[in-house]
Amino acid sequence: MNEERKLCVTVLGSTGSIGLSTLDVISRHPERFEVFALSAATKVDELLAQCARHKPRYAAMASAPHAAQLAEKLKQNGLRTTVLTAHGAMEMIASHEEVDAVMAAIVGAAGLGPCLAAARAGKRLMLANKEAIVVGGELFMRTVRDGGANLMPIDSEHSAIFQCLPEDRSTWAERVDHVLLTASGGPFRLRDPKTLGAITPEEACAHPNFSMGRKISVDSATMMNKALEVIEAKWLFDLTPEQVKVVIHPQQIIHSMVQFQDSSMIAQLGTPDMRVPIACGLAWPERIASGAERLDFASLSALTFEEADVARFPGLHLAWQALRAVPGTTAVLNAANEVAVEAFLARRLRFDRIHAVNLETLAAVAPSKPGSLAELLALDIEARAAANAAALRLAA
Ligand SMILES: NC(=O)C1=CN([C@@H]2O[C@H](COP(=O)(O)OP(=O)(O)OC[C@H]3O[C@@H](n4cnc5c(N)ncnc54)[C@H](OP(=O)(O)O)[C@@H]3O)[C@@H](O)[C@H]2O)C=CC1
Ligand SMILES: CC(=O)[C@@H](O)[C@H](O)COP(=O)(O)O
Ligand SMILES: [Mn+2]
Numbered sequence: 246m247n248e249e250r251k252l253c254v255t256v257l258g259s260t261g262s263i264g265l266s267t268l269d270v271i272s273r274h275p276e277r278f279e280v281f282a283l284s285a286a287t288k289v290d291e292l293l294a295q296c297a298r299h300k301p302r303y304a305a306m307a308s309a310p311h312a313a314q315l316a317e318k319l320k321q322n323g324l325r326t327t328v329l330t331a332h333g334a335m336e337m338i339a340s341h342e343e344v345d346a347v348m349a350a351i352v353g354a355a356g357l358g359p360c361l362a363a364a365r366a367g368k369r370l371m372l373a374n375k376e377a378i379v380v381g382g383e384l385f386m387r388t389v390r391d392g393g394a395n396l397m398p399i400d401s402e403h404s405a406i407f408q409c410l411p412e413d414r415s416t417w418a419e420r421v422d423h424v425l426l427t428a429s430g431g432p433f434r435l436r437d438p439k440t441l442g443a444i445t446p447e448e449a450c451a452h453p454n455f456s457m458g459r460k461i462s463v464d465s466a467t468m469m470n471k472a473l474e475v476i477e478a479k480w481l482f483d484l485t486p487e488q489v490k491v492v493i494h495p496q497q498i499i500h501s502m503v504q505f506q507d508s509s510m511i512a513q514l515g516t517p518d519m520r521v522p523i524a525c526g527l528a529w530p531e532r533i534a535s536g537a538e539r540l541d542f543a544s545l546s547a548l549t550f551e552e553a554d555v556a557r558f559p560g561l562h563l564a565w566q567a568l569r570a571v572p573g574t575t576a577v578l579n580a581a582n583e584v585a586v587e588a589f590l591a592r593r594l595r596f597d598r599i600h601a602v603n604l605e606t607l608a609a610v611a612p613s614k615p616g617s618l619a620e621l622l623a624l625d626i627e628a629r630a631a632a633n634a635a636a637l638r639l640a641a
Contacts, residue, residue: 251276251277251278251279252277252278252279252345252346252369252527253279253281253343253344253345253346254267254271254278254279254280254281254344254345254346254347254348254527255280255281255282255283255284255338255339255341255344255346255347255348255363256268256271256280256282256283256284256347256348256350257284257335257338257339257347257348257349257350257351257356257359257374258284258285258348258349258350258351258352258356258373258374259283259284259285259292259295259348259350260285260286260288260291260292260295261285261350261351261352261458262456262457262458262519263348263350263373263399263458263519263523264283264285264348264350266519266520266523267348267350267371267523267527268280268295268298268299269520269536270520270523270524270527270533270535270536271299271527272298273533273534273535273536274533274534277528277533278527280299280300280301281301281302281303281338281341281343281344282301282302282303282304282305282338282341282344283295283296283299283301283303283304283305284304284305284306284307284334284335284338284351285304285305285306285307285311286306286307286308286311287306287307287308287311289306289311289314289315289318290318292304292306292315293315293318293319293322293324296315296319296324296326297322297324300324300325300326301326302326302327302343303326303327303328303329303337303338304319304326304327304328304329305328305329305330305334305335305337305338306328306329306330307330307335307355308330309330312328312329312330313330315328316328335351335358335359335362336358336359336361336362337362338359339359339360339362339363339366339368340362340363340365340366340368341366342366344363344366344368345368345369346368346369346370346371346527347359347360347363347368347369347370347371348371348373348399348523348526349363349370349371349372349373349374349377349399350373350374350399351374351377352374352376352458352460352461353374353376353460353583354376354377354380354576354579354580354583354625356374356376356377357376357377357380357381357385357618357621357622358618360372360374360377360378360381360385361381361384361385361388361618363394364385364388364389364392364394364396365388365391365392365394366392366394367392367393367394368394368395369394369395369397369526370389370394370395370396370397371397371399371523371526371527372396372397372398372399372400372481373399373400375400375473375474375477376473376579376583378476378477378480378481379473379476379477379575379576379578379579380575380576380579380580380621380625381621382476382480382572382573382575382576383480383572384615384616384617384618384621385480386480386483396481397525397526397529398477398481398522398526399519399522399523399526400474400477400522401497401500401501401517401519401521401522402426402427402474402478402500402501403474403477403478403481403482403501404500404513404521404522404525404526405499405500405501405502405512405513405522406424406426406478406481406482406501406502406503406513407481407525408513408525409501409502409503409511409512409513410482410503412530417482417483418483419506420505420506421482421484421488421503421504421505421506422488422504422505422506422508423484423487423488423489423490423503423504424478424482424484424488424489424490424501424502424503424504425490425491425492425501425502425503425504425510426471426474426475426478426489426490426491426492426501427491427492427493427494427497427499427500427501427502428468428470428471428491428492428493428494428553429452429453429454429465429493429494429495429497430468430493430495430551430553431452431453431465431466431467431468432448432449432451432452432453432465432466433449433466433557434493434495434557438556438557441557441596441597442595442596442597442598444466444595444596444597446459446463446589446590446592449462449463449466449589449596450462450463450466452465452466453495453497454496454497454517455497455517455519459590460583460586460587460590463586463589463590463596463599464582464586466596467558467560467596467599467600468553468558468560468561469560469561469563469582469586469599469603471491471553471561471564472560472561472562472563472564472578473564473579473582475489475491475561475564475565475568476564476567476568476575479568486564486565486568486569487565489564491553491561492550492551492552492553493550493551493552493553494548494549494550495549495551496545496546496547496548496549497517498514498515498516498517498540498545498548499512499513499514499548500512500513500514500515500517500522501513514540515537515540516537516538516539516540518535518536518537518538520535520536520537521535521537523535524537559600560582560599560600560603563578563603563604563607567607571611571612571613571614572612572614572615573612573613573614573615573621573624574607574612576612576615576621576624576625576628577606577607577610577612577624577628578603578606578607579625580606580624580625580628580629580632581602581603581605581606581607581628581629581631581632581635582599582602582603583629583632584602584606584629584632584633584636585598585599585602585603585632585635585636586599588602588636588640593636593640594636594639594640595639598639601635601639602632602635602636602639603632605631605632605635605638605639606628606631606632606635609631609634609635610624610627610628610631612624
């Protein structure tokens with residue numbers, strides 16, 4: 246480690262799957278990292294336990310009643326963490342002058358405001374929250390540039406691409422032909438398409454390789470996760486939509502690849518464990534222990550690859566369509582998908598109708614190029630209204 250001072254970290258969404266993995270990596274390096282603030286929406290006891298362990302200055306909760314419970318429990322346990330819940334609390338802990346790095350691990354568009362706050366304040370912004378960049382698009386990247394933030398991809402595929410690329414960003418455009426995102430194909434890669442209507446939330450959340458939050462798990466099952474990742478890659482690496490390609494690789498040992506102009510291809514490999522990209526994002530350009538198991542090539546079975554089946558995964562192609570349409574279309578697609586997934590998880594919508602909700606919403610909402618966060622949020626609200634109406638019409 247070069248500097249003596251510890252890296253002061255805010256973890257947004259600390260009670261979720263990425264949040265827990267982040268705190269696991271941080272705990273392995275008490276000499277390098279200290280936790281400044283944590284945030285959650287509803288899991289009071291989990292956040293309380295994290296406060297006891299990491300002693301953050303602040304704990305922010307999205308819901309006021311949960312924040313009140315947390316404050317009471319912290320007091321009972323003699324812990325001095327200050328609880329925040331007011332509008333702007335997440336933005337405050339993401340942009341505080343004492344913070345060096347922010348793990349953006351809130352799920353959904355709700356994470357966009359805090360991401361922009363961290364970017365504006367020039368933080369090391371570790372981006373797991375892919376919906377934020379899918380919604381924010383050009384505005385997100387402009388805010389990162391203008392704020393002088395250091396944007397570190399955490400999504401495993403994008404971390405892989407980042408690790409494959411030359412350190413000098415100014416050479417990316419001339420050297421890279423395209424990037425190839427790997428996809429697991431989810432739990433229904435081999436399932437008879439005629440049976441997709443009967444799928445339960447429990448089945449959809451049973452990802453073959455990763456234990457993740459419920460929303461991203463459903464997205465993996467529809468391959469909308471890969472659609473969001475195509476859009477994410479376009480913005481992170483300044484690519485055209487055509488320069489982002491997808492291949493199914495069920496074992497998820499290769500996390501993604503870069504094809505260079507001279508036909509050389511560089512891939513990043515590892516066991517499927519999010520602590521690897523998280524450790525990379527926290528320490529880059531240094532490399533620190535993540536706790537992940539190491540690859541053992543002798544015991545690996547075959548690494549296989551196949552094309553995504555369009556009939557089974559119609560949502561995947563919406564990524565390229567949305568990227569070629571009016572700016573703002575990706576925000577509409579994201580909002581529609583968040584609403585549809587929520588309806589499916591609440592058993593109000595069949596799994597195989599998520600795509601129909603997304604299509605109907607895209608047809609109903611005509612965005613004009615959003616130039617500000619306020620305009621993006623207004624578009625998000627309009628798209629959610631249209632998606633809710635579509636979900637009701639298509640209800641199970
Ligand atoms: N899990 C993974 O392996 C990967 C995840 N990602 C991305 O990272 C992000 C987080 O995913 P994951 O950790 O799986 O999700 P989880 O559902 O496990 O966790 C989400 C976190 O966000 C909090 N949260 C939920 N809604 C809000 C809100 N409205 N305002 C503030 N906080 C909120 C939750 O609080 P509470 O728990 O208290 O309700 C929780 O801490 C997603 O964007 C996902 O796509 C990317 C790659 C891999
Ligand atoms: C770990 C991670 O980054 C997830 O996005 C995961 O890779 C999901 O994979 P699939 O969407 O390919 O199933
Ligand atoms: Mn991913």
